Amino acid sequence: MSVMKIVKERDESIDLLRFIGLSLIILAHVSPPEVLFNLRCFDVPLMLFVSGLTYAGRSVDTSRRFLGHRFMRLIIPVYLFLTVYFILVFLLKIFFL
Missing domain, CATH: 1.20.5 (Single alpha-helices involved in coiled-coils or other helix-helix interfaces)
Structure with a gap:
């Protein structure tokens, strides 16, 4: 009996979102200037969203x-x-x- 393996192509837009989210989380821990600190209010929700996209359908x-x-x-x-x-x-x- 042969087992077929499903190979999914890598979605670069998810990789970009993951990069942005991780960069903002790291930025939040290095005491950024006030202007950049205001941008980081969506870093953790973005990572949760990307995690949901990654694991959807598994x-x-x-x-x-x-x-x-x-x-x-x-x-x-x-x-x-x-x-x-x-x-x-x-x-x-x-x-x-």
Whole structure:
């Protein structure tokens, strides 16, 4: 039995919206001038909208499989990063303070 894989073309307009949203979120955290700060009031809603566009029409297998996949993809890298980060901070405090 052959399995056909559906390949979707990348939508560059969604990529552009994602870039704009992420840029505005980053800009909000670096204390921008007042004029630019007023533009950032739609950054998080834009990212939520783009996420909805990205995931629209996707099927989710089961909740256990979905959570397992998300755990492996998101939680483990975060904990690995945090472990390395806190070890570095600890070592820097010991040797430089």
